[in-house]
Amino acid sequence: MTNKTTGALSEGRPISTAPRDGTWIQAEIPGHGSDNIIAWLGGLEDEAGNECWAWHFMLEGQEPPDCWTDGVCWASNEDGAPSVQPTKWKPYYA
Template identity: 65%
Template sequence: MPELNEWKLMDTAPMEGTAIQARIPGHGEDNIIAWLEHYVDENGEDVGGWTFVEDQEPPDCWTDGVCWASNEDGKPSVQPTHWKEIS
């Protein structure tokens, strides 16, 4: 059984607004993010995305602190790879 503070793959991360600590390639391991569902995409559809929930500087490729499949410049956002509970 994994320990609470072990890194886990993102596909097991909570996606109901719980803040987690995340590894983001090229951006370290101290990122506090949460999956939030209150966004609207370019087609007017409701969507969710990983969002910084602390006053931290997100990667340049995240638009307004949100990780999209691609950002406002049309370039892919760097996706978080691992997560763990905030200790």
């Protein structure tokens, strides 16, 4: 359930417990609300050319935070600034 006053996921679980297998989830991102539909996906390369994984926005029409590059939550974005990490999650039911 989402708290109508703060927009926070009142029943959210810590993001560290979220599935990391491509499953879509509803996530709370500080300063960006709690209706964000994201998934942990691979197939990316870091600056050294190694495969890496990250949170991706999944629904068209949803805008990721400005600090996410191309809808992806990197440890640091294309400007070298840290991306705001999701903090809570709950299952997403389409």
